[in-house]
Amino acid sequence: MGRVKRTLAPYLLVLPGGLWLLMFFAVPMATMLSLSLQEGDIVNGYVFTGHWQTYVEAISDYQTQLIRSLVYGVIATIILIVLAFPAAYWIAFYGGKRKATYLFLLLLPFFVSFVLRTISWRLILTDDGFLLSPLKDVGLLPENFHILGTSAAVIGGLVYNFLPFMVLPIYVALERIDPRVVEAARDLYATPITAFRKVILPLALPGVFAGVLMTFIPVSSDYVNSEVLGSSSTTMIGQVIQSQYLSSSNYPTASALSFTLMAVLLVGVFSYARALGTEDVMKVATR
Amino acid sequence: MTQRRFGRRDAMRLGGMSAMGAFLAACGVEGQGKPQASVAPDAVAKFWNGKVKNGTVDFANWPLYMDPKRPELKKFTAKTGIKINSYDEVIQEMGPWFAKVQPQLSAGQSIGYDLMVITNSIQFGQFRDAGFLAPLDHSKLPNYVANAAKSYSQSAYDMGNVFSIPWASGITGIAYDEKKTGRPITKLADLWDPAFKGKVGMFRDLQELGNFGLLAAGIKPGESGEAEWKKAAAKLREQKDAGIVRQYYDQTYIDALGKGEVWITQAWSGDIFQKNVSDGTDFKFVVPEEGGTIWTDNMTIPITAANPVDAITLMDFFYEVENAATLAEYINYVCPVPGAQAVMKKHAAEASGEDKEYLTSVAESPLVFPSEADYAKLHYYVDFNTAEEQQDFSKIFDPIVLG
Numbered sequence: 001m002g003r004v005k006r007t008l009a010p011y012l013l014v015l016p017g018g019l020w021l022l023m024f025f026a027v028p029m030a031t032m033l034s035l036s037l038q039e040g041d042i043v044n045g046y047v048f049t050g051h052w053q054t055y056v057e058a059i060s061d062y063q064t065q066l067i068r069s070l071v072y073g074v075i076a077t078i079i080l081i082v083l084a085f086p087a088a089y090w091i092a093f094y095g096g097k098r099k100a101t102y103l104f105l106l107l108l109p110f111f112v113s114f115v116l117r118t119i120s121w122r123l124i125l126t127d128d129g130f131l132l133s134p135l136k137d138v139g140l141l142p143e144n145f146h147i148l149g150t151s152a153a154v155i156g157g158l159v160y161n162f163l164p165f166m167v168l169p170i171y172v173a174l175e176r177i178d179p180r181v182v183e184a185a186r187d188l189y190a191t192p193i194t195a196f197r198k199v200i201l202p203l204a205l206p207g208v209f210a211g212v213l214m215t216f217i218p219v220s221s222d223y224v225n226s227e228v229l230g231s232s233s234t235t236m237i238g239q240v241i242q243s244q245y246l247s248s249s250n251y252p253t254a255s256a257l258s259f260t261l262m263a264v265l266l267v268g269v270f271s272y273a274r275a276l277g278t279e280d281v282m283k284v285a286t287r
Numbered sequence: 288m289t290q291r292r293f294g295r296r297d298a299m300r301l302g303g304m305s306a307m308g309a310f311l312a313a314c315g316v317e318g319q320g321k322p323q324a325s326v327a328p329d330a331v332a333k334f335w336n337g338k339v340k341n342g343t344v345d346f347a348n349w350p351l352y353m354d355p356k357r358p359e360l361k362k363f364t365a366k367t368g369i370k371i372n373s374y375d376e377v378i379q380e381m382g383p384w385f386a387k388v389q390p391q392l393s394a395g396q397s398i399g400y401d402l403m404v405i406t407n408s409i410q411f412g413q414f415r416d417a418g419f420l421a422p423l424d425h426s427k428l429p430n431y432v433a434n435a436a437k438s439y440s441q442s443a444y445d446m447g448n449v450f451s452i453p454w455a456s457g458i459t460g461i462a463y464d465e466k467k468t469g470r471p472i473t474k475l476a477d478l479w480d481p482a483f484k485g486k487v488g489m490f491r492d493l494q495e496l497g498n499f500g501l502l503a504a505g506i507k508p509g510e511s512g513e514a515e516w517k518k519a520a521a522k523l524r525e526q527k528d529a530g531i532v533r534q535y536y537d538q539t540y541i542d543a544l545g546k547g548e549v550w551i552t553q554a555w556s557g558d559i560f561q562k563n564v565s566d567g568t569d570f571k572f573v574v575p576e577e578g579g580t581i582w583t584d585n586m587t588i589p590i591t592a593a594n595p596v597d598a599i600t601l602m603d604f605f606y607e608v609e610n611a612a613t614l615a616e617y618i619n620y621v622c623p624v625p626g627a628q629a630v631m632k633k634h635a636a637e638a639s640g641e642d643k644e645y646l647t648s649v650a651e652s653p654l655v656f657p658s659e660a661d662y663a664k665l666h667y668y669v670d671f672n673t674a675e676e677q678q679d680f681s682k683i684f685d686p687i688v689l690g
Contacts, residue, residue: 042413043412043413043674065689127548146485148548231534246383247382248681249386249413
């Protein structure tokens with residue numbers, strides 16, 4: 001009896017989480033996969049035919065947007081690291097007693113809804129708005145200069161909206177570094193740069209890794225920033241999926257694109273994980 | 288008179304008010320397309336057999352399409368004893384609305400509404416062809432039969448009003464800021480003018496966009512097929528690749544125009560009237576020489592409606608001349624009841640102060656009362672015979688918007 005219990009125990013323990021995964025991940029995924037392999041139209045209904053060519057067509061029709069999304073994702077993620085690292089570093093090592101306050105201040109704008117924040121940027125950057133209008137009036141900018149509708153506006157919006165998701169994990173990683181380790185490095189005649197490169201950076205890397213995981217995926221599949229701040233030449237794959245689903249009622253193509261996006265992101269994330277190792281991420285995540 | 292609150296639909300509606308007289312005079316709106324195959328002859332009897340008045344109705348409409356105090360609905364309840372269980376302004380865009388209710392309708396379940404107002408769009412065709420709309424029993428629509436403008440029974444998307452009767456109509460044309468363009472705009476070709484590079488707005492709605500592409504290529508939307516759509520798409524692609532189009536907009540185009548993001552844009556007439564009234568701007572609106580489009584929002588009964596008899600009673604109620612007049616006074620779109628115009632004029636004459644001033648300015652605005660020549664240039668949307676055609680159309684124009 002006891003032995004049976006012992007053999008069953010791990011399965012029983014995994015049951016709630018497993019059910020959760022099944023209900024909210026596996027079932028929707030399977031539905032989406034099935035839908036992507038169906039043929040038909042919204043009026044006569046869709047039938048499963050294993051029509052994998054939808055993938056070929058969808059990818060060839062929308063490869064521009066797919067590639068653009070990944071490029072925007074990579075660029076935004078790199079900018080995020082560049083901005084977040086110094087901020088997290090400063091708070092972790094020079095924040096003193098006010099660390100929590102600084103972190104809170106950093107997060108404060110993010111209490112406002114994502115969409116509202118993005119729309120605010122639209123108001124700031126608009127062609128005849130208070131930022132560009134005076135510059136145009138005094139002739140510093142040509143009359144038809146604009147920021148809205150450009151890749152810069154979209155990537156800027158992405159960086160702004162996902163900043164906390166990069167700062168926090170890096171901060172957590174940096175914050176747990178014992179200052180004495182750095183002191184030791186300096187005592188052993190390491191220059192500040194060497195100490196940073198050989199001691200701080202490796203110890204902070206898991207935080208960067210977690211930050212990348214938390215930003216790259218949502219950034220690449222985001223459609224709000226591109227929708228609100230972009231133009232028809234900055235369309236991201238999320239917009240295509242939304243339009244295929246809601247405007248064109250073309251469910252197979254929408255599903256095929258969602259699935260493709262997920263596959264590409266998973267491959268990207270796994271190769272990244274292999275290159276950097278995941279153990280330390282778990283440490284950071286479970287701290 | 289009721290305090291006015293402005294919004295998109297609120298504004299769009301102003302585009303129409305006009306019309307009645309002129310519109311009806313010019314009943315022959317071009318390009319209404321092929322007649323629609325009607326439903327089986329016994330479908331009406333089959334659907335309505337055994338259906339009885341339940342004393343309650345749920346109504347789904349677009350925002351700001353009725354006075355917020357709902358005087359007409361109160362009057363309806365007082366008159367018929369039918370309670371309006373809910374009046375929800377839940378429809379904001381046709382695509383998402385269809386996507387939202389389609390699973391329930393497919394499963395034969397109620398969507399929670401007995402009456403919904405939908406535009407003559409691709410989705411109207413989807414609702415119709417999927418069998419999601421109840422066939423209307425015209426014997427239950429005496430006011431409609433007596434008072435509606437006859438032209439509405441000729442619309443290609445629902446020939447003979449088998450499934451729908453109009454709520455209101457409006458016009459799609461070009462709006463522009465003359466201070467920025469430096470010259471009057473008169474034709475669609477101006478939307479292709481390199482002088483306005485990066486300053487042109489087009490609609491994201493595939494049918495609105497496709498229509499303008501077709502008209503710019505000299506093709507009547509109602510007489511177009513796949514070959515013509517491809518020509519139109521090439522025309523639109525040319526405009527896009529030259530960097531002329533700043534963005535493909537939903538209703539946000541009006542803000543883009545206000546903020547100088549675009550100088551010249553595809554537009555709904557009423558939006559411009561409203562923008563000028565509420566913000567003191569001086570944007571112009573024209574029906575382009577090559578033609579513009581006219582759209583209609585329609586009252587329909589979902590096939591799974593729990594209270595269809597009550598819903599059709601309410602539909603007919605809006606076709607009583609007095610009710611049509613008060614409704615149009617608030618929503619200011621093209622009213623489908625010609626007789627309402629006389630009633631509205633009477634109301635205007637009786638008004639005083641600001642109300643009178645406002646009503647007079649509305650009445651005298653060329654935006655609100657376009658000329659007969661304008662009406663002669665209006666076309667109905669492209670109509671589709673099959674779901675496959677709809678998808679082909681989407682596939683041809685979709686890549687332009689999503690570039």
